[in-house]
Amino acid sequence: MASYPNEDHLYEMKNKTQSDRRKFILNMARGVGITALGGFIWSAYVDEVTASQLTLRPPGAINEVDFLKTCIKCGLCVEACPYDTLLLAKPGDNKPLGTPYFIPRDIPCYMCPDIPCVPVCPTGALDEQSVTTDGKLDINIADMGLAVIDRETCIAFWGIQCDACYRACPILGHAITVEYNKNERTGKHAYLTPLVHADACTGCGLCEKACVTEKASIFVLPREVAMGEAGSYYIKGWDKADEKRLEDASEIKTTTEISKETAMDSLNSDSEDLY
Amino acid sequence: MNTIWNKYRYLLFRRTTQIGLLFLYFGANAWGWTILMGNLSSSVLFNIVPLSDPYAVLQMIIAGAALATDVLIGALIITMFYLVVGGRAFCSWVCPINLVTDAAAMLRRKIGVDNFAKRQPASRNIRYWVLGLSLLISFAMGVAAFEFISPISMVHRGVIFGFGFGWAAMFIIFLFDLLVLKNGWCGHVCPLGGFYSLVGKNSLVRVHHSEENCTLCMKCKVVCPEQQVLYMIGKESIPVLSAECTNCARCIEVCDDDALGFSIRKLVNDKKRESNNENND
Structure with missing residues (x-):
């Protein structure tokens, strides 16, 4: 009997384990609370910095969402660029931190034929395949963005002769062409206005660099920002390849109250059943 | 002289490797050296051997990135290295933030902050919570979460590619370690340190x-x-x-x-x- 602890002792031990348990639960709750708070702020911040869509990426960059996942921010592409075009986003640049980008108005992409920035990428965020034709690197199929013209400020649209962007374009005559139109205001002059062709433009930004207006009137935007989307239900009937899409088109059938009758009956019923 | 050598030889080695590595990386960007290119997130040694931060790669995989083999091999090489020499050798021999936090710790000892701030109000296990959280956020947001806030890569990139506001991260960590928590960043918070603690469990x-x-x-x-x-x-x-x-x-x-x-x-x-x-x- 003597080996048993007395009742007081037992009570004390029970108290101690109880307070230990409370302490443990409190500590866990505190940890979870702080983690939740930190996690909230952290993910809000990450969401914010990755939301920017106006970032121009190096040639061969995969689509922005995957790019942000895949880029390890090592700067090897930046180091490989011989023109110092590529920059690595610093705190304060308002770009996803540490990722490569370029500002064409400062230094555009000069479209090196050997594309030194792409093969050095260790993660595949810059995809060599996307800038390769017939097993050879081909900068002309790169897609860094798309040049967009502001017709209000481009002086060629005022009737002043300027073909700076046309001349600067490395895919001269394909990515930018010049359109001739009569200048009705003077009646005897021509408008020589630039026109960007989205299928040929690589978004290198040499046009933006060359633009003579105070703030560039032709500028490069990421393609997803610059372009709309027609959607799958419009088909170019005159385009054989596009019309092919019809072959595997599927029907969407909606059934309502009036679908019981044929369309013809429904139309001939004076639409009574519609009211 | 001998005593000075005995008292500071490892410190000297450490500072030499830390600053030497920074210098090699800096030279790669500034003067086109090809010894060690890139930065601590991922680099290339002598134009051939890929080296990558295994923690960054882990986050990227969890975020759902389809990675090329180079970066995976690089992460494997670094992991193998630290499996042997002790994961956290990275912290004291390579990491640039170590220069900042060591400076803060030294100043803390010199001005005697520890004499009136004896209690350490935080657990050293915070780093494992942050580590877990970083993987959770990487999964949920689909990006490598810590890489977007990491003051380590911010400072390291800063040295090589230009600081921007990156110096602020350095300064905040310095003040935090000096005034708020002894060995606060490296010893309590940093998830990379936590990660390498786990890597080095059986190191030799x-x-x-x-x-x-x-x-x-x-x-x-x-x-x-x-x-x-x-x-x-x-x-x-x-x-x-x-x-x-x-x-x-x-x-x-x-x-x-x-x-x-x-x-x-x-x-x-x-x-x-x-x-x-x-x-x-």
Whole structure:
């Protein structure tokens, strides 16, 4: 009997384990609370910095969402660029931190034929395949963005002769062409206005660099920002390849109250059943 | 002269590797050197060998990135290296933030902050929570979460590619370590340190304590950034088995009694001792 602890002792031990348990639960709750708070702020911040869509990426960059996942921010592409075009986003640049980008108005992409920035990428965020034709690197199929013209400020649209962007374009005559139109205001002059062709433009930004207006009137935007989307239900009937899409088109059938009758009956019923 | 060498040799080596690595990376960008290109997130050694941060790669995989083989091989090489030398050797021999936090810790000792701030109000396990959280956010947001806020890569990139506001991250960590929490960033918060602590669990290079020589002066504990790993000082002749030890070797240098030194861990014996120790606790 003597080996048993007395009742007081037992009570004390029970108290101690109880307070230990409370302490443990409190500590866990505190940890979870702080983690939740930190996690909230952290993910809000990450969401914010990755939301920017106006970032121009190096040639061969995969689509922005995957790019942000895949880029390890090592700067090897930046180091490989011989023109110092590529920059690595610093705190304060308002770009996803540490990722490569370029500002064409400062230094555009000069479209090196050997594309030194792409093969050095260790993660595949810059995809060599996307800038390769017939097993050879081909900068002309790169897609860094798309040049967009502001017709209000481009002086060629005022009737002043300027073909700076046309001349600067490395895919001269394909990515930018010049359109001739009569200048009705003077009646005897021509408008020589630039026109960007989205299928040929690589978004290198040499046009933006060359633009003579105070703030560039032709500028490069990421393609997803610059372009709309027609959607799958419009088909170019005159385009054989596009019309092919019809072959595997599927029907969407909606059934309502009036679908019981044929369309013809429904139309001939004076639409009574519609009211 | 000899004593100065004995007191500071590892510190000198560490600063040389830290600053030397920074210099090589800087030279790659500034002057086109090809010895070590890139930065600590991912680099190329001599234009051939890929080296990558395994923690960053882990986050990217969890975020759902389809990665090329180069970066995976690089992460594997780095992991193998730190499996042997002790994961947190990265912290004290490579990481640029170590320069900042060591400076803060030194100033803290010099002006005696510890004399009136004795209590450490935070747990050293925070880093594992942050580590878990980073993986969770990486999964949920689909991007490598820590890489977007990491002051380590911010500062490292800053040195190589230009700082921007990156100096602010450095300054904040300095103040945090100096005034808020002793060894706050590296010893409590940093998830990369937590990650490498886990990597280095069974590493071979360890600091060994011989109790017979110890005079209990406790200089080692004063200088150690992860004091809890030195629990055996003056008690038992065993190696420092906690993977939170950064192998910085400052304890070896400050010891006047030759009671601490590097040794290769004998895996079988030490494993047994470790588990015995846990049982005793």
